[in-house]
Amino acid sequence: MNKQLRKAVIAGNWKMNKTPSQTTALVEEMKPLVKDAGCDVVICVPYVDLQAALAATKGSNIKVGAENCHWEKSGAYTGEISTEMLTELGVEYVVIGHSERRTYFGETDVTVQKRVRAALDAGLTVILCVGETLEQREQGITFEVVGLQTKVALGGVSKEELSRVIIAYEPVWAIGTGRTATAEQANEVNHYIRTVIAGLYDSAAADAFVVQYGGSMNAKNAAELLAQPDVDGGLIGGASLKAADFAEIVKAASK
Secondary structure, eight states: OOTTTOOOEEEEEOOSOOOHHHHHHHHHHHHHHHTTOSSEEEEEOOGGGHHHHHHHHTTSSEEEEESOOOSSSSSSOTTOOOHHHHHHHTOOEEEEOOHHHHHHSOOOHHHHHHHHHHHHHTTOEEEEEEOOOHHHHHTTOHHHHHHHHHHHHTTTOOTTGGGGEEEEEOOGGGSSSSOOOOHHHHHHHHHHHHHHHHHHSOHHHHHHOOEEEOSSOOTTTHHHHHTSTTOOEEEESGGGGSHHHHHHHHHHHHO
């Protein structure tokens, strides 16, 4: 990461893990370990855990995010959550377009764009996930896939609004599999995403834009990944559920 141009962001994506009481306990364990972080620290938790997370993080440097949001403000969308519901609670971040949403729940580039638009309109900061499958990587179309996902998702997003968007490059083949892109592979795609941002906006916007890596970053490989010039933090899955491991990644990003 280039600290002269941008500040690293380490965000935990808890997925479908932890009850409210377990959330309180984990946050209390995390707080003293990350209180001196030299990077932004975010935890994105299940809907039922949001209030517990917000209460436990109050007064700390840990920000809270949701794992998804709907594009409509209200309506007949059983099981969905609106941006207004999130912002009234005090949520500041939201993950959109995670590969698990795309794979298991029918998320498309178009619906991702609609959710991004709704989140920005509500004042939320978006962590936008993009990434290719193993088949797509082997076909040599990683850049085409990631570029298309990025361009569609940012449709209608102004340069001013871009400051509230973070992109997390998550190669689908490296999420929850234990496989990780090499530091060089991660940096190559992150750099390409930055060139896409430069093409859509300008070089100044691209230089200031935060691009995380999110494919199985953990306490052991974080330092190597974060040493790459275009890796500006991480969207952390399993390792974010262990306070010590998460803190180690925050420490690596703070150097």
